[in-house]
Amino acid sequence: xxxxxxxxxxxxxxxxxxxxxxxxxxxxxxxxxxxxxxxxxxxxxxxxxxxxxxxxxxxxxxxxxxxxxxxxxxxxxxxxxxxxxxxxxxxxxxxxxxxxxxxxxxxxxxxxxxxxxxxxxxxxxxxxxxxxxxxxxxxxxxxxxxxxxxxxxxxxxxxxxxxxxxxxxxxxxxxxxxxxxxxxxxxxxxxxxxxxxxxxxxxxxxxxxxxxxxxxxxxxxxxxxxxxx
Amino acid sequence: xxxxxxxxxxxxxxxxxxxxxxxxxxxxxxxxxxxxxxxxxxxxxxxxxxxxxxxxxxxxxxxxxxxxxxxxxxxxxxxxxxxxxxxxxxxxxxxxxxxxxxxxxxxxxxxxxxxxxxxxxxxxxxxxxxxxxxxxxxxxxxxxxxxxxxxxxxxxxxxxxxxxxxxxxxxxxxxxxxxxxxxxxxxxxxxxxxxxxxxxxxxxxxxxxxxxxxxxxxxxxxxxxxxxxxxxxxxxxxxxxxxxxxxxxxxxxxxxxxxxxxxxxxxxxxxxxxxxxxxxxxxxxxxxxxxxxxxxxxxxxxxxxxxxxxxxxxxxxxxxxxxxxxxxxxxxxxxxxxxxxxxxxxxxxxxxxxxxxxxxxxxxxxxxxxxxxxxxxxxxxxxxxxxxxxxxxxxxxxxxxxxxxxxxxxxxxxxxxxxxxxxxxxxxxxxxxxxxxxxxxxxxxxxxxxxxxxxxxxxxxxxxxxxxxxxxxxxxxxxxxxxxxx
Numbered sequence: 102x103x104x105x106x107x108x109x110x111x112x113x114x115x116x117x118x119x120x121x122x123x124x125x126x127x128x129x130x131x132x133x134x135x136x137x138x139x140x141x142x143x144x145x146x147x148x149x150x151x152x153x154x155x156x157x158x159x160x161x162x163x164x165x166x167x168x169x170x171x172x173x174x175x176x177x178x179x180x181x182x183x184x185x186x187x188x189x190x191x192x193x194x195x196x197x198x199x200x201x202x203x204x205x206x207x208x209x210x211x212x213x214x215x216x217x218x219x220x221x222x223x224x225x226x227x228x229x230x231x232x233x234x235x236x237x238x239x240x241x242x243x244x245x246x247x248x249x250x251x252x253x254x255x256x257x258x259x260x261x262x263x264x265x266x267x268x269x270x271x272x273x274x275x276x277x278x279x280x281x282x283x284x285x286x287x288x289x290x291x292x293x294x295x296x297x298x299x300x301x302x303x304x305x306x307x308x309x310x311x312x313x314x315x316x317x318x319x320x321x322x323x324x325x326x327x328x329x330x
Numbered sequence: 331x332x333x334x335x336x337x338x339x340x341x342x343x344x345x346x347x348x349x350x351x352x353x354x355x356x357x358x359x360x361x362x363x364x365x366x367x368x369x370x371x372x373x374x375x376x377x378x379x380x381x382x383x384x385x386x387x388x389x390x391x392x393x394x395x396x397x398x399x400x401x402x403x404x405x406x407x408x409x410x411x412x413x414x415x416x417x418x419x420x421x422x423x424x425x426x427x428x429x430x431x432x433x434x435x436x437x438x439x440x441x442x443x444x445x446x447x448x449x450x451x452x453x454x455x456x457x458x459x460x461x462x463x464x465x466x467x468x469x470x471x472x473x474x475x476x477x478x479x480x481x482x483x484x485x486x487x488x489x490x491x492x493x494x495x496x497x498x499x500x501x502x503x504x505x506x507x508x509x510x511x512x513x514x515x516x517x518x519x520x521x522x523x524x525x526x527x528x529x530x531x532x533x534x535x536x537x538x539x540x541x542x543x544x545x546x547x548x549x550x551x552x553x554x555x556x557x558x559x560x561x562x563x564x565x566x567x568x569x570x571x572x573x574x575x576x577x578x579x580x581x582x583x584x585x586x587x588x589x590x591x592x593x594x595x596x597x598x599x600x601x602x603x604x605x606x607x608x609x610x611x612x613x614x615x616x617x618x619x620x621x622x623x624x625x626x627x628x629x630x631x632x633x634x635x636x637x638x639x640x641x642x643x644x645x646x647x648x649x650x651x652x653x654x655x656x657x658x659x660x661x662x663x664x665x666x667x668x669x670x671x672x673x674x675x676x677x678x679x680x681x682x683x684x685x686x687x688x689x690x691x692x693x694x695x696x697x698x699x700x701x702x703x704x705x706x707x708x709x710x711x712x713x714x715x716x717x718x719x720x721x722x723x724x725x726x727x728x729x730x731x732x733x734x735x736x737x738x739x740x741x742x743x744x745x746x747x748x749x750x751x752x753x754x755x756x757x758x759x760x761x762x763x764x765x766x767x768x769x770x771x772x773x774x775x776x777x778x779x780x781x782x783x784x785x786x787x788x789x790x791x792x793x794x795x796x797x798x799x800x801x802x803x804x805x806x807x808x809x810x811x812x813x814x815x816x
Contacts, residue, residue, distance in 0.1 A: 111607050117614030124618060181606065202606060203613035203645050277667055278702075288681060290706050293667040322668050322699075 103217055106147035107131045108138035108164065109179065110156050114202070118151070121206035127213070135159030139167065142174075148220075149213055152196070153179040154187050162194045169195035173257045175216040179204065192298030197259040198285060199295075215286035220258035233268065236330045238307065238316065240268055249307060259284060260303050263296075267317060267327040276324035300325060351536055355528045362524025363517055370513035378506045385502050386460055386471060389425070393473050393495045394458065396420050406479070407431055408491060414438070420495060430492040440465070440496050449474055453492050462499065469499040538566040542573060554581040599655035605648045612641045643771075650773040653707075654757070657780040664701045664784060671696045671705075671728050671735055678709045679726070688713060689725040696730040698807050704781040705805075708789070711774035712739040712801045719743065720799055734787070734807050740800040745793045754791045755779050778803070 105127045109115040112133070119129045130145050132138035135156045142150070150168060154161035161178065168174050178191040178199035188199055197216050200209055231243035239248045245261060247254045256264065262284045267275060275283070281291035284299075300319075304311040318326055400416055408416070413429040417436035420427035428439035435442050442450070444465065452459040453474035460473040477491040541558050548556035557577060558570040616638045623634035656662045672692035679685045709726070716724040720741025727738040746754060753759045758772035778801075779789040787805040 111611070113611030114607060114614065117611040120618060121614045181603070203610035203648075206614055206617045278669075288677065290677060290681065290702055292665065292703065294665055322697075324668075 102126055102128060103148040103213070104128045104130070104145060105213065106138065106141055106145065106150045108135060108150065108156065108161070109153040110134065111153075114153075118206070118209070122151075122210070122213075125206065125210050135161070135164045138164060142168065147174070149175045149177065149217060151177050151179060151209070151213070154191055155181070162190055165191060165194035165196055169257065173220070173255065173261075175220055175258050177209070177212055177216060188292070189294060189298070192294060193301070195257060195302065197257060197299075199292075211286070216258065218286070219262040219284070235268060235271065235316065235328065237309075240264070247307075254306050256303070256306065259299055260306070263299050264303060264307075264317075264327075267325060271328040271330075272326060274320045274323045274326045280324065296325070350539065351532045354532045354535070355525060358524045358528030358531070359521055362520045362527070366517040366520030367513075370516045374506075374509050374513045377509050381502055381505055382462070382499075385497075385499065389471055389495070389497050390458065390460055390473055393420065393425070393427075393493075394475065397475065397477060397493060400477070403477070403479070403489075403491075406489060406491075410434060410437075416491075416493065420493060425495045425497045427493060427495045430494065432490060440494070442492075442494060445472060445474070445494055450492070453494075456488055465496065469503055471497045471499055473497070535566065537561075538570060542566075542570055545573060545577070549577055549580070554584055595655065595658045598651060599659065602648050602651040602655060605644075606652070609641070609645050609648055612637075613645055616641050647771040647773075650771040650777060653777055654773055654780065657777075657784070662780070662784055665703065666699050667702055668697050668699050669702050669705065671698055671730070671737070674702055674705050675709055675726055675728065675737070678706045679713065681706075682710060682714075684713060684717070687717065687722065687724065689723050691725065691727040693728060693730055696728070696735065698730075698735050698805065700785055700805055701781075704784065708778045708781050708803055709737065709739070711778040712803070715739075715774055715801070716741040716743075716799065730807070732807075735805045737803040737805070738800060739803075740793070740798055742798045745797055746791060746799045751791060755789070775801075 105122055107115060107118055107122070107129055109118065109131070110133055115131050115133065119131045122129045130141050130147065132141050135158055138150075138152070139159075141147075152161050152164060156164075165176055165178075168176060175198075176196045178188075178196045179202055180187045180191065180199050181202060191199060197219070198212050200212055231241060233240045233242070237250045239251075241247070242265065247256055247261065247264065263280065266280065266283050277293035277296045278291075280296045281287045281293065285291055285295055287295075300317055301311070304314050304317055307316050308314045315330060316327060318328070320326055396419070400419065403412075408429070408431055413431060413434060413436040416429040417427045417439050420429070421439065426439050427436075428442055429436040430442050446461060446463060449459055449461050449472060453476055456476055456478070458473070458475040460471060462469060462471050464470070472494060474492060474494045477489045477493060478486040479489045480486040538558075538561060545556045545558040554577065557574050560567050560570045560574065619634045620638045623631045623638065625631075626634055653662075672690075672694060675690065675692060676685070679688055679690070713724060713726065716739055720743030722742065724739070724741045727740075729736050729738075755775050757776045760772070775789075775791075782789040782803050782805065785805045787803065789801060789803050791799065791801050793799040
């Protein structure tokens with residue numbers, strides 16, 4: 102069972118989603134405004150936040166940024182259908198995934214579970230040693246800690262999982278589709294902008310110069326790869 | 331035979347008999363030249379006559395005056411020396427004279443046998459005769475007379491002494507030639523002048539005409555702000571003004587229509603967006619309703635199931651309306667990625683549980699840069715349409731060209747009737763009016779086509795009643811084969 106914080110201003114949608122998520126076995130705390138949502142966040146320590154972007158007062162983007170600044174809590178955005186600007190802005194603000202309203206509870210449930218798996222245990226780590234060094238980076242796969250020049254880097258669960266997947270096979274190119282399935286557990290039709298936005302955030306945290314990335318390199322027409330350094 | 335008409339021929343030479351400029355030019359040139367030729371020609375002829383007449387008169391007077399100074403003659407019949415002397419006295423710089431007495435004549439002058447016989451005949455008859463003739467290629471004036479003797483107190487009688495004076499007309503010829511040259515020159519100047527005038531007049535008329543034509547062309551191409559410049563107050567200015575008024579009215583009406591249409595579309599978009607929030611709430615609880623419906627008794631259970639089903643349909647309709655509103659508003663954008671076409675189509679079929687019902691013929695390893703979600707929408711809508719309205723087997727074929735990819739969805743049903751074909755992409759179009767609301771939103775094909783167009787491609791429908799319906803999507807393939815396989 103996980104604790105879900107739902108921030109949604111429309112009473113009917115909030116009630117409906119609360120009902121559906123509760124039936125699926127989550128403990129749901131619901132808030133009608135962003136301010137109330139941040140209060141509940143501190144009070145209830147949820148495992149995941151489901152956040153409507155369009156809120157009166159403090160909007161979803163601002164809340165997203167504040168949650169990201171405070172830690173690595175997974176965030177799933179609720180967005181109007183295909184409002185591309187919202188999606189991109191939300192991903193830039195640090196959201197891990199998004200769903201489009203009206204959303205089927207099954208879909209939301211699947212996304213919540215996927216994002217929660219990301220914040221939990223490591224990958225199948227039978228082969229490689231738990232601590233790897235890649236240039237200035239050290240990746241501890243067992244403790245799920247990444248250090249840059251010895252300093253721990255605060256990574257959101259999706260960012261960490263993406264880095265782990267890429268660095269597991271340095272030099273091998275993974276397509277956006279593959280990454281969507283590996284990291285986000287989306288089916289084939291997932292939105293590749295999730296990958297791009299997450300890569301941008303990772304580069305901002307890891308790279309010396311995110312315009313000339315060393316660790317996470319773009320291979321035009323194919324996807325991304327880790328290194329070679 | 332239009333070539334017989336010099337105006338037409340000239341006009342064709344100048345680039346089309348229909349051109350107003352050419353016609354003006356030719357008309358002006360003709361008027362100018364004919365006037366000049368007439369004036370110069372008449373002047374030339376008159377001047378020539380006057381010159382010749384005067385020369386003639388002077389020559390005749392001079393000669394008769396000189397003949398009088400010969401008297402008294404030394405004696406008749408004159409001796410050879412006398413004839414020579416007479417001829418000598420009558421000759422000067424311009425004239426050479428010959429004195430003829432019967433079959434003798436003075437020496438050194440012109441040969442009397444070369445003179446025109448009728449002239450000599452007339453002179454023998456006692457008249458003073460002059461004639462312009464050509465001698466050895468030179469124009470000359472020949473004056474002939476017979477010296478008449480008068481006895482004291484008696485009537486004059488012919489002396490048989492004939493005198494012919496030949497005067498060269500070269501100076502006069504030169505004057506006349508000069509006149510002719512000047513006449514030609516005047517004609518040429520008149521022609522140039524007429525052409526210049528024609529060009530000037532042409533500019534005055536053709537400028538506004540060309541301007542009007544440019545404006546009309548622009549209007550025809552859809553630029554409703556096209557206006558002609560109004561210059562002056564003549565008839566052409568009236569035409570330009572009338573054109574501008576028409577264009578203004580057209581622009582106003584079209585603007586009004588566009589405004590109404592965009593308002594209608596915005597209304598649909600707004601309504602769809604407004605519907606989404608209550609639908610989001612309903613969708614959230616349909617699963618609850620579906621689960622509970624099985625346990626609810628009788629009518630309550632059926633009612634709950636119905637609400638659940640219809641909520642899904644309504645959601646699909648609203649989503650489609652929102653999607654098409656975004657195309658109408660021009661806010662639809664592409665999220666491009668490099669996609670294996672075969673893999674993407676198979677994923678679409680798999681996701682909807684159609685893999686077993688649809689045959690596929692897909693090339694291996696064709697990677698194209700496109701929006702995977704939109705490709706999914708296209709394929710899903712076409713296959714869904716084929717499954718609902720066509721008959722099995724439904725096939726999906728893809729083929730890759732160097733610069734585009736074609737995806738063909740065909741069924742084995744009754745095909746599309748010719749009267750249906752032009753409307754298959756219309757929104758909410760139903761080929762069978764008797765059929766009630768179907769599974770689809772009625773927007774599927776329209777959305778599929780918009781999605782294909784957003785990629786810069788297209789979607790076409792074909793297939794007569796015999797063959798089954800075939801929908802073909804064309805998507806451009808920027809960059810071609812480069813990096814197509816992996």
